[in-house]
Structures are given as structure tokens and as C-alpha cells.
Amino acid sequence: MSIKEDIENLAFELELFDDVMDKYEYIIEMGKSLKDLNAKYKTEIYRVQGCQSQVWLHAYVKKGQIRYEADGDALIVRGLIAMLIRIYSKRSREEILQSEISDLEVLGLSEIITAGRQNGIASMLKRIYDYAKEVHDA
Amino acid sequence: MKSRDCKKDFPFFSNESITYLDNAATTQKPQVVLDAVNAYYTHYCSNTHRGSHDLGNQATIAYEKSREVIAQFIGAESRELVFTRGTTEAINLVAQSFVAGNFSTVLLSHLEHHSNILPWQMHGLNIEVIPMDDNLNIDIEGFHELLQENPKSFVSITHISNAFGIINPVKELIALAHEYECVVLIDGAQALAHTTIDVKDINADFYAVSAHKVYGPTGIGALYGKYELLSQMPPYQGGGSMIKDVTFHDATFLDPPLRFEAGTQAIAQVIGFAAAVNYLSSIEDSQSHDKELMDYAKSELKRIDNVILYSEAENVCGNISFTLHGIHHDDIAILLSKQKIMLRSGHHCALPIMRTLGIEGTVRLSFAIYNSKEDIDLTIEALYKAIKMLS
Secondary structure, eight states, X not given: OOHHXXXXXXXXXXXXXXXXXXXXXXXXXXXXXXXXXXXXXXXXXXXXXXXXXOEEEEEEEETTEEEEEEEESSHHHHHHHHHHHHHHSSBOHHHHHHSOGGGGGGGOOHHHHOTXXXXXXXXXXXXXXXXXXXXXXX | OOGGGOGGGOXXXXXXXXXXXXXXXXXXXXXXXXXXXXHHXXXXXXXSSSSOOHHHHHHHHHHHHHHHHHHHHTXXXXXXXXXXXXXXXXXXXXXXXXXXXXXXXXXXXXXXXXXXXXXXXXXXXXXXXXXXXXXXXXXXXXXHHHHHHSTTOEEEEESBOTTTOBBOOHHHHHHHHHHTTOEEEEEOTTHHXXXXXXXXXXXXSEEEEESGGGTSOTTOEEEEEOXXXXXXXXXXXXXXXXXXXXXXXXEEEOOTTGGGOOSSOOHHHHHHHHHHHHXXXXXXXXXXXXXXXXXXXXXXXXXXXXXEESOOSSSBOSEEEEEETTBOHHHHHHHHHHTTEEOEEEOTTOHHHHHHHTOSOEEEEEOOXXXXXXXXXXXXXXXXXXXXXXX
């Protein structure tokens, strides 16, 4: 499934909630079930600059695919991280670089797409793309 | 007019069913302010302090009349009031035109906003921090000792903390600082909307304010400075309408305040600022209303398990900060926002005090004249829902 299809599926899941609070309940549940990042990656080097909450992102290549794992100190942010990992992890660099950040707009989550907002999620997205640009063996 | 009757004056609330409790960041604007701005643009839009046509004169009169209104509102003379883009620019102006080169040390309180830290840092000044007690109040004894060690320094202190609502005893602090021949600036960004300001009574050397925190337009504020200080200061920026004479090699400048107002000014915003100040003056009970809301919010918040309140001191106004044990402040703000309650979470541009307290940030409720106990009830109800979802 392409990145775009994955995003559309996720958007479909989120659209099932009539009540916005139910939608956030779902995001929080995703946040609660996000696997904790190994403590050795929760350091300054892996910290993504954010204004509201902290995010740590570790990226590496395995079997020719880029893998992302991340963590955050706030639950909703953890839920958003879980979504981004579901969308972008285990992809080739071409798949990531051919996708557009604006594809995420269909999710209707202002926390992700608000342009220029200094939040950890926006910075994490930038790092996801930056890593894909820099890495050569995936 | 009483505060309880004023909400109808703010068109924002007729258009949006939102509970707005982020007033320390910026306030909504009453119709009279929008009308004043609109009247300038639709009836007498022209540049000030130049040319001789009638329209320009009308704009200049309105602009200078606004200066008079705002100066009077804080107990100053018109010639002592310089328009700036806001409190931040006012502090930068003082840092550049008065402090840099004349002082080596600036004394700040722990509660300062980044706007009252960075301008001094950027000019390479040595910063000393005034000690505080457990209630976040300035430790007067500690301040005294710091003044003994650093006489003839510059002192810059917030009147009311934007993150915790603490009111500093500025009159007492200024008097003490003057004993040691220090010059004092007060950051009045939060104070203008919440307390009576009399710059002469407190004997401030400089006092900085912003219009948008007091129901006025964004992008405009003012610096009060004692005239003898302003007249010693070189211009902050060069440009149109602040000169007596210019050649390609030299220039002489107008007297304050025009010396500091280079280029076309934010004329509409200045006029809107005065309309805002006049509007606030028409509200009889703004301060007691604020206290009532603060007391009510505090007592309601205290009933919630695991709430840590940071505004326990008696001398607080305008805003309340709290955290919830085990819950991130950003999660609270997002979930409240989804329930149409807008408040601020985070470090409130005051990272040093957050670090001192060992916290990443807080949730902050900040009040204005149009807020009511019902707003607080809605917030508490939404807060319970958020806590349940996050637990």
C-alpha cells in the first residue's frame, strides 16, 4: 500500500467518529499503545525541537527500508507519532520522498498540519523527510 | 458599565461560541475599537506629522489625541509616551538607546518573559537574577543585597507575571533600586488590563505596555520614559518624520517622543489603542471582577484531585497557572480546545522560571472583563472530561 493509501485509510478510520472527543479518545488510545522508545534514544541527539511537548525520533535502515521509532511525553502527541510511524516506517526512501507532507491534510488534524507551528510533530515530520533525503542505502 | 454587561460589546462572541481564556496572550476587541480603526481608514486615512492638507491634520490630531489619552491612563504626560510596536519593542528600544554602552549589569526577576531577557542578552549585558521566595515573590532582602553588590545598574522587572499572575510590589522595588542609583524599567504588558497604573506614583523610569492585551489592536504599544531620560537618548531607528534637518552626512533629530517614531506609524492602531483604553475606563468594576474570577477559579481548581496550583499567593491577578500530576499540559489544552475552550499551555515564553520550578510548562487560565463564572464552570467540566480521557 502506498503512503497516500495508508493516509486515506487512516482518514477513513478517523471519519468514523461523529464526535470529535471520540476521535481524540481513539488518538489517545493509539498513544497509550505506542511502544516506548528505548531509553538510549531518549537523549538530546534524538530530541526533536518542539514548543509544547517533547518528541524523540530514532531512524535507521533495515533490509533496505527506513524504520522510524519515536516517543513523546504527551499522550495525544504519542498518538500522532503512532500514526506517522504507521504511515512512514518500513518504506523505501523513494516512497517517502515521492510523497507530499500536504497528503496528511485529509486527516483533518490541525496538530499535524498547522503550517509553521513550532510543535514537535511538525518537526518530527521534517526529520522524517530529512532522514530519507540523507540516507543512501534504503 | 459593569463587566457582566460588556460581553455583548465584543463581536467575536456573537460570531463564535467559544470560551476564551487566553487573554494574557491577547484579548478580543470591542466594537468601539473596530469602529475607531475603521473610521480612520474610511474617513480620514492620511499620513501624520507631514504635509499641510486638512486630512493629514485630522489624522495627526487624532494620533496625538490618542497619545494624550493613553498617557493620561497611566499617569504620564504626552511628551513622555513613545509609540512602539508593543512591550517587546519598547524594551528593545530602551536596551539599545539607553542601556547598551551605559550599563554593564541588568537585574531581572525570576518571573520575566523572554521579551524582558533577550534584549539585554543581545546587547551583551551581564544579567543578575533577583532571588525569590517559595511563593514566587521577590525576596526583598535578597534584592537589597543584590543592589548593594550592583549599584548603578539597570533594573527591569515585570509588574504582573504573565505565567503566574504574581503582582510585584513595583513601587517599593523602584524606591529601593533608586537608593542604589539604579534606573528601573517596568514591563507592564499584563498590568495595563488588570491594575491601575500611575507611573509617577510608582516613580518608574520606564514603563512598557501593549495595546492588544487591553482590548486594542495588535502591533501597537507604548514606552513611557521620564522626559529627562528620553531627551538624553539617541534615536532607536532612523527614518521619516523624526528629524529637524538632514544632509547626506549629518542629521539633527526632533525632541522626544517623535525622535523615536521613525517612518509612518501604525496610525490606525494608535487610534484603536486610545479607543480601547477609553472603553476599559468605562468599565467600573474591572478589577473586582478579575479578583472574583480568580478566587472562584482557584477554589474550583483546588477541588480537582492532583491539581498543583502555582498562583497560591494572595497578590495575584489576571491569570492562574496549574499542572496536573501525571498529565501533560499540552494534552489538557488540546482536549479543552476540542471542547471549545481556548486557553494556553506551555512555558508561556518564560522558560527560565519553568526550569527553576522543574516543570516543562503549565496550563494557564487568563481572564478579561468579558469572562464570567460560567466560563470557569464550562472549563472545569471540560477539564474533568479531559482528565478522564487521559487517565
